[in-house]
Amino acid sequence: MSKNLVPTLPGTDLYCTSPGAYTERYWAPVDLDPITLSVIGGALDATAKEMAQVLYRMSYSTLIRESEDLGAGLFDIVGREFCESDSTPMHIGSLPGYIRGINRKLAGTYQPGDVILHNDPYHGAAHSPDYGVLIPIFHEGRHVAFAAATGHLSDVGGASPGLSVDAIDVYAEGKILDSVRLERAGVRNEDLWEHVLGNVRAPSQNAGDIEAMISCCRLGVRRWEELVAKYGFDTVMSAAEAWMDHSESKLRQAISAVPDGVYQAPAGFLDDDGKNRGVPVRIATSVQVRGDEIIIDLTGSNEAVNTAINAPLEGSVLPTVNFAVRTLLLDEAITGEAVPQNDGIFRAVKLRVPVGTIYNPSFPHACSSRFPVINRIPDQVNLALAEVLPNHVTGGNSASLQALSYSGYDPATGEYWIYVEVAEGSYGGRSGKDGLDSIDNLMSNTRNTPIEEVELRLPMRSHGYGLRPEPAARGQWRGGLGTRRVWEFLAPVIVSASGDFRTDPPRGIFGGEDGRRGRIIVDHGTPNERELNSKFAGLSLPAETVLTIEVPNGAGYGDPARRDETARQNDIFDGFAPTDPETGGRGTPAPTTSPISH
């Protein structure tokens, strides 16, 4: 059985999240007045938000609850998105992949009351920990839509708990469920439920989280039915189509304003694949703008690797590309307008990437630790378009995300404790303003866990949580600063990491200084000091070890000589620049200047 059949657009080698605008309709189109259109648009938007709130406030997994690593919304029968929750950028259009995944097996067999579970990363899932729950919606006996949700579960079985950079294949990641009916026509398959919760490390948490996803989808179904009851099926469908066309035209308009051409990002490199130290993993990115369409081309990127840092195409890479384009061209802070998130956002965005690369791996490559890999795509697209979109791009971003999992055995309770920490990043300098410091970067948008909560719960003590002490990358607009966290372990600990230091630091643009790489250091400033890799699994450290984690600093934007004098003085006062800029003040290495400045 071939497991690698994500279809390209007919007659091309391009992938796209959207099946395209409607050519045939399963409703009778009606003319809409601007009032009804506004009200139905508002209702769809509110429904997606409400669905997400149910999910994240009642869930157990910290990744759903704190990170809002979830997606929720309403879709048509082939996966066109009517609306999506504004919870995390990670799931902008991942659920259409899930829907295509289940349709290939179940289309035509759905019944009212079905609840379908799916997490197959080779058939649309974002990655195996992101379970999807999908409920078909019916109107007068006909299947007309889906309510769907996905969320990151605490554990899905597999070789190791938490992070598993070194999984050898997709089976080692965890249990894969391919389009299974948890409920058939309203009746739960108890044997399947037992199987779903069996052989995972957090069965009761998973049960709570899956129930939360079901509640969330049921709410979506209810809201949809209320809307149809009030306005009529034909009107609701017509309004949904109009809103998709609206978002599509907004994005196409923005793309049209970019001069046609092929724009190349400088080659990027990941530190390594998590196993083969010192062997960088290549990322190639070019952007082709043609009229009102945009193609992100990842041809030339590294071949798929034998660790888990490959990225599922449909559920992860396409959403990332959608995010990159939407954020650059429809940045709400620039346009002042919130364009609704729906299928229209996907239609003008195409992806080219050869089968067999890290961004289009073939089965059965492992692909669960893909975050540091995919978050480089928007940074690359940003650099590629710097020359033509100078007022939308940022200097190079931290892009990589450093996740660490700490765990240990507690003899008092006889149980393991586990804590996954997602460190923040930083943005490069921006046109007219400095880069954001110490904040989640690009596709990542999570909350931190309070230091006091960690200390109350776990045998860990903080010796500091703040901005990195080195000066910010210089520029007319400075780069943002990443953070430094210092943890002391009060008991023996097992540490795993998934991240990327960026051996190629975030790139300065228009003469701005490059950013600074990240580090993880054991017992910093002692004779035992040693640096660790950005990706590793299962490192045991004794009690009283002190671990220092530094995440990359963003790059500068524009010639530092053009920085405003007041800003310069503020930098010194607020500690973003050394008192003596000639020496760097703190013994820091001489700055390098970006190769892509003009």
Added chain:
Amino acid sequence: MSASSLRVGVDVGGTFTDVVLHDEHRRWWVHKLPTSTHDPAEAILAGVLAVIAKAGRQASELGALLHGTTVATNLLIERDGSKVGVVTTEGFADVLHIARKKRPLNFSSYLDVPWQSDPIARRGLREQVRERVDTRTGAVLEPLIEDDVRAAGRRLREQGVESVAVCFLASFANPEHENRARALLEQELPGVFVTTSTECTPLYREYERFNTAAVNAYVGPRTGTYLRNLTEAVAAEGIHAGVRLMSSGGGTISAEVAARQPVQLLMSGPAAGVIAGRRTGQDVGRPNVITLDVGGTSTDIGVVPGGELRYKHLLDTRICGESLMVSMLDVETIGAGGGSIASVKQAGGSSVLSVGPRSAGAYPGPACYGRGGTEPTASDAMAVLGWLRPETFAGGAMTLDLEAAQKAVATLGFADTATAAAGIVTVLVNAMASTTRILSERKGLDPRDYAIVAQGGAGPAFGCAVAEALGADSVLIPAHPGLASAFGLLGSDLRYEVQATVWQRQGEADLTKLAKTLAELENQAHASLDADQVPAELKQIERSADVRYAGQGYELRVPAPDGEVDAAWMGEVAKAFHLRHQQTYGRSFPEQEVQVVNLCVAGVGKVAAHTAPQTAGSKLDLAPALPPGATRHAEAKVETGAAPVAAAAAAQPPTTDQRTPAPATTVNATWWVDGSAVSLPTAVHNRDELEPGDLITGPALVEQMDSTVVVPPGFAGPVHPDGTLELRLSPGPHQTEGKHA
């Protein structure tokens, strides 16, 4: 606290200052005058003295002066607070810079985050000192280096800071270092406002606690000055009752406490509105209410199930982008009001109408104010629909420029302006309904069981439509919708909240520690009430606990039982939590272990006045002061000591007494019926003329000085003895003949 129950409530709005006096015989007087923007105290004093004089009383007789203020809120909104320095534990100066590291917008790289772009305390003014206590035990790990504190104080003094927040890690477990540092800083910085994080909120979660203290320092000096001046001015006039302020938590606190903790005042106005709405519901026997407080630029929506005040979840206690860890009533504010501007945008091949959040503001205001506004607003839509009438606009105090309204609405490009106007109202109403649904249904509360209390100047215009969109049970319009906040102040109790993080799992709880903490908190609460001389019989101690399943990241607040803290007590707390979790999220996990994170004690002085005016069937006198500056006695008949109206009786006024009053006039107004704008003959009533038992049937307009009640076709209901109008959608078709507008 004086024994007198002569009370005054003063609400200071952007345009008007509303004053309501309530006496021991449950009579009341109102006074409305323009707000003295340069110094709000001026109008307050003038208004209070005027209302006292009109009631024929002496200033010295006043038992309480209750005040809702936006002074602190405005400082934060306008980013016009003091220059703040922070003194913090070494290694943690950037906690305020990192915040919770989440971006408010997902799809934006150019967004600004206020904690970095416009910090409350800039990075160069955040000083670090050596000290550390243990988060779990409070034991000192590193002693406070006092020379560090003095040096930090000197540097901040040189920088000219106006206030200082002391924010130490783990201080919730042991506040001694913070307290000592404050004492040292007060020596180094004489006259400077110094606050500590544990003083503002002694709970765990460093970012929220630090930020609460920083914001307290930011608004502290100027709010304090305002309150001191007001208190002195009031005392100089012979009012010895002092001033009490409405807190975000829906109770009042003394001016002295408010001056130390102005961060408690940030939601003062919306909280008073909720208290007022709760009272309106209770007075007519409807404990389940949704308060809809519509002003010119925004709408505050609160949900009160069974008369119980609900508090915001920690993740939602945010004002102007600042997360704060203080008790706030669960009120949501949206940018939709009478002044919200409508526009038409192209959507794909279609056009779409949107309304707000941009507002015409107070000046020039909506086009129909005739002050040069040209963009169409919700008020203009109401004028076009015939809901606002030139003859009676603002009680005749203002001119309604109908032509300007029509011109503005016509700019939207609809085939006819009536449809455009009806559309503006529909879109606005749906935005309100949508927010209400999130506030209620998300928490397991079904709006069908609720009455909407429509208040604020514009609330009564939209109340019925919002109720219809939600399927709410009914709509209540209080006698004075425009004075709701001032009435809310009269209906509020004194309330001092004290809290502590205890972090105890049910299975292994240290009951002695819990009992000791509770006793300490209760002593503090008693002390606060004693400071306000609350007599013992009016004192009430309320316990609650913030609880979660061990392993969850957030708590829910549940009531905790009185009595001894033992295993049974813990069991009751757990039971209450399972129930609340079930209600909030649709499920609970009774087999899972429960963790008590925080304990909270509220010391309540039960001093609220019954604000429902008593009447005995006579004509209601509901006219508030008109024109502004005049006062007027509510000539309600008095039944001294009358019990509150019995709930059941109030809920269903005797139908036999109902009669349909003759309208003051009948006009043609436009209504949205079955998807199109239809002109219908519409009865217009003067609210002053209505009597209890009068039955109002839509389509109708009920006009009063500061508001117009819009009763759409299909809605009908009686006037209650206290003047509240209760409207309901009658089942079945309610279309009457009309012609397309």
